[in-house]
Amino acid sequence: MVNLTIDGRPASVPEGTTIVLAAATAGIALTTNVGCMGQGVCGACRALVRRTGEPEVRTALACETPVEDGMQVSFLDRVAPRRPHAYSETDLVDGWTAYERVLAVFPEAVRCRHCSGCDRACPKGLEVQKGVNLAASGDIAGAAAVFDLCVMCNLCVAACPEHIAPNHLGLFARRLAAAGTQRPADLIRRLHEITSGAMTIDADACTDKQP
């Protein structure tokens, strides 16, 4: 068995268990710090982790992190950005104004002080700071690529001293990039057939009668 401490409670679980499962076993009510339960995609299980014998305290997604003997874990609340980032879909379609939109919606982005806190905080190992700096200098496609695997855990929101909300900036960049991307030709043609009535869809159709 592996013994660890989670938010001050002792837990004793078999080797190979993840921290989230260990917390559930220890009777900790996971009301806010779990979502996808082990897929590592929802970003809810933010935690600070110190391993035995290590002075460092690292950030991690608890559902992706196997327990270790003597581990200390503190779950972290979701830190929301200071204010909502409001933009409409129509803002996204014009590539000529995309950079202006970035600067208007995320004015803090140009103030990055290059502390690298976001890079260290990101449990997915993304180059967050680079993504921020790319977006802030107008390379929106580049920023979108950096944030491609972001799960919006918001750890970089909590980490950023300049309140840039890096992941939300990343999401904006991804949306801008997606809006500027041509959809596959066959998909576009088929959607046109449907909306023009050239093709009818039987919503009640069962599998053997697929259109």
Added chain:
Amino acid sequence: MAPEMTTNLVLTAPEHRVGADLDAWLSGSGGLGLRLALETPSGLISLMEAAGLRGLGGAGFPTFRKWAAAAAEPDPEKVVVCNGNEDEPGTFKDVFLLRETPHQVIEGALIAGLAIRARRVVLYVNPHARGAFDAVAKAVAQWQEHPLLAAVGAAVGGPLRLEAMRSPGLYIGGEETAVVSAVEGGFPFPRRKPPFPAASGVGGHPTVINNVETLATVSHIVRHGAAWYRGLGRNGAAGTKLFSLSGDVQRPGLYELPMGTPLSELIFVHGGGMLLGKEFKAVFTGGPSNTLLTRDELDVPMDFESVRARGSRLGTGAMIVVSEGTSIVRKVAEYVNFFAAGSCGQCPPCKTGSYQLAHLLQRIDTGLATRADLDAVEHLCDLLPGSGRCGLIDGAVTVVASSLQRFRSEYEGQLAGG
């Protein structure tokens, strides 16, 4: 005891408060310490050791050790930085010295420069401290043409650059390695130690960083000797200390008292006691990055050793007095918020952990928390110390942990369901 008998002893004595007027400073006792130091620069470090001068910026580190470490380095481009960043809640002593008696501070910094053979002396001043930077800049300009500065330059083996510089005015900008980053022209990011600045500081050169109050004391020690300085204190402690007294007292303000003066005397004699109808509850020592002192500690002599013996720290000498009826949880939450906002961001456990502490404390304060939240607070107090590059996160934890130790029932009483 009449308070006026024992306050404003040395650094804040009326005759030294001549402002940025070099002629006025030198026509009094000013300049004598520097002239003496020029005669025997090699004896300065042992003099500081004999006097028992300790860093008055918060840590109480023996000044002679820093100086000796830097002096031992062969690098000819050594630096002295006078740390006037002062930006903590409740501390307002350095701003007073810089504004009212800048030449006293500069003279001390020049003596430090002599002691380590520095070629650059920087007065690093918080631009938000009203009047301080202007006074220092004016005072520094007055020194530029003065033969005494040239004499110091000759003694250290080359011209000595004396300059005033605006600090970034952020709390973190006062941490010593952050000072190094800022003087180099960058954002005040603290750096890992070692190397300590005395070995490798500004531009890689050995750098002595001392607090304003520490340096202001130096010329007096040179002038009057180690025994005189030791004799100023009470209870075996050396020298005087500036106490920034604030909170629910009749006469908040800045008091220069013998080191070792009991806390009760500061509050009830000099401070005139509690505000009418208020009852003493506790003191946040400071800036609030240290432990709380309670009724049981009112008799503690305020010197580094005695306060430490009670499990707290003298810190900068800030004493924020709170009365019964003040919520300790709320006060602590406010301070933790201050630290969280001031964290520079380099170390995720410092930034995210201090915010998490602040969240939990707020939840407790508003009566929404359960026992599990209190457990989580205690666990963070265990987890976070040592997780940052600098002492900021440890300071934040210290306030929380000590308030929990001394006022646990107040925390528990706030939990939902009792």
